[in-house]
Amino acid sequence: MTQQHRPGESDPPAGWARRQLLKTAGWLGLAWLVGDLENLPQALGGSRSGMADKARGSIHYRLLGRTGVSVSALGIGGGHLLNTSDEEGIRIVREAIDEGVTFFDNAWDYYNTRSEQVMGKALEGRRQQVFLMTKMCTHGRGKAVGMLHLEQSLRHLRTDYLDLWQIHEVGCEDDPDRMFAPGGVLEALVEAKRQGKVRFIGFTGHTDPRIHLAVLQRGFQFDTCQIPLNAFDPAFRSFETQVLPELIRQGIAPIGMKSLCGNAKPIRDGVLTVEEALRYALSLPVATVVSGIESVATLRENLAIVRRFTPMTSDEAQALRARVASAAADGRYEFYKTDKLWSCDRREVDERFRALEGRS
Numbered sequence: 143m144t145q146q147h148r149p150g151e152s153d154p155p156a157g158w159a160r161r162q163l164l165k166t167a168g169w170l171g172l173a174w175l176v177g178d179l180e181n182l183p184q185a186l187g188g189s190r191s192g193m194a195d196k197a198r199g200s201i202h203y204r205l206l207g208r209t210g211v212s213v214s215a216l217g218i219g220g221g222h223l224l225n226t227s228d229e230e231g232i233r234i235v236r237e238a239i240d241e242g243v244t245f246f247d248n249a250w251d252y253y254n255t256r257s258e259q260v261m262g263k264a265l266e267g268r269r270q271q272v273f274l275m276t277k278m279c280t281h282g283r284g285k286a287v288g289m290l291h292l293e294q295s296l297r298h299l300r301t302d303y304l305d306l307w308q309i310h311e312v313g314c315e316d317d318p319d320r321m322f323a324p325g326g327v328l329e330a331l332v333e334a335k336r337q338g339k340v341r342f343i344g345f346t347g348h349t350d351p352r353i354h355l356a357v358l359q360r361g362f363q364f365d366t367c368q369i370p371l372n373a374f375d376p377a378f379r380s381f382e383t384q385v386l387p388e389l390i391r392q393g394i395a396p397i398g399m400k401s402l403c404g405n406a407k408p409i410r411d412g413v414l415t416v417e418e419a420l421r422y423a424l425s426l427p428v429a430t431v432v433s434g435i436e437s438v439a440t441l442r443e444n445l446a447i448v449r450r451f452t453p454m455t456s457d458e459a460q461a462l463r464a465r466v467a468s469a470a471a472d473g474r475y476e477f478y479k480t481d482k483l484w485s486c487d488r489r490e491v492d493e494r495f496r497a498l499e500g501r502s
Contacts, residue, residue, distance in 0.1 A: 371401065
C-alpha cells in the first residue's frame with residue numbers, strides 16, 4: 143500500500159486529544175443528562191457567542207469521539223447522492239469540499255455500487271481534503287464477505303484506505319450474535335484496521351434501539367455509531383433517549399442521520415421546516431449529521447443553515463418535540479423503524495448481492 147497523508151495527521155498530538163476527549167465527554171454527558179443543550183457550545187469547544195460567530199462564516203467542525211480527528215458538523219450522505227444524476231452527484235461532492243465539508247458517507251450497495259464509484263471519481267485529486275466513510279453490506283454474513291466488500295469499496299472510491307468503515311444496517315434480532323460469532327464481521331473490522339486499510343470502525347442501524355444496545359453491551363471498542371436522530375425520534379422507539387447516552391458513556395462518537403426522517407415527508411407535509419429539523423439534530427451531542435442531498439441547490443440550502451446555526455436551548459428543543467408529538471407517536475414518519483428489513487431474509491440477501499459482488 144502506498145503511504146498517503148491521512149486527514150487529521152497534522153492535528154494536535156494524541157495526549158492532547160485524550161485530554162480534549164475527557165473534557166468533551168464530561169460536558170456532553172452533563173449537558174445530556176440534565177437536558178441542558180445550552181451547554182453544548184462549551185462541549186464543542188467554545189462559548190455560545192463564539193460558536194455562533196464561527197457558524198456564520200464557516201462550516202462548524204466537531205471532534206469525532208476519542209479519535210482526535212475533527213470533522214464537519216454537516217456530512218454528505220451517499221444514499222441520495224445520485225437521485226438526480228451522476229453528474230449532479232459529482233457537482234455536489236466537489237462543491238461541498240470547496241465549501242469546507244469534510245465528512246462523506248457512503249455504502250457498498252448504494253445504487254448498486256454506483257454511489258461509491260461516482261464519489262470516487264469526484265474525489266480524484268481531493269482525497270486528502272476529506273474524511274471518507276463507507277459501509278460493508280454483509281447483512282448477517284461474515285468476515286470473508288466483509289473483506290470482499292472492503293476491497294471493492296476501495297477500488298470504487300479510488301483510494302487505498304478508508305477513514306471510517308462501518309457495518310451497515312444492524313437491525314435484525316440475530317445481528318448481535320452473528321456479528322460477534324467466530325468468523326463474523328467484527329473480525330473483518332479488526333483485520334482491516336490491522337492491515338492499515340481502515341483508520342476507524344463502527345456500525346449503523348435505524349430500526350430498533352434495543353438491538354443497538356445489545357451490540358453495545360458486548361463491550362467492543364467501536365469508534366463510531368450512526369443512528370437516526372430527529373425531533374420525531376423521542377416519541378417512538380427512541381435512539382436519542384436510549385442509545386445516545388450509552389454512546390456518550392462509552393466514548394463512542396455518535397453520527398446522526400435521518401434528520402428529515404429519510405425522505406423529508408414531514409417537511410412536505412408542513413409539520414416542521416428543514417431548518418428546524420437540521421437545527422434540532424445539530425443541537426444534539428453528535429460529531430456530525432449526515433444529510434441526504436440530491437442537488438447542488440439543496441446543498442447550498444443546508445450549508446446556509448449550518449453557517450447560521452446556534453444550538454437550541456432545552457426549552458426550544460422541548461417545544462419542538464411537543465409540537466410534533468402527535469405526528470411522531472405512531473412512527474408514521476419514521477418508516478425505517480416500522481418497515482421490516484429485507485436484509486433479515488438471508489436468502490434474499492444472497493440472491494440480491496451475489497451477482498453484484500461478482501462483477502464489482
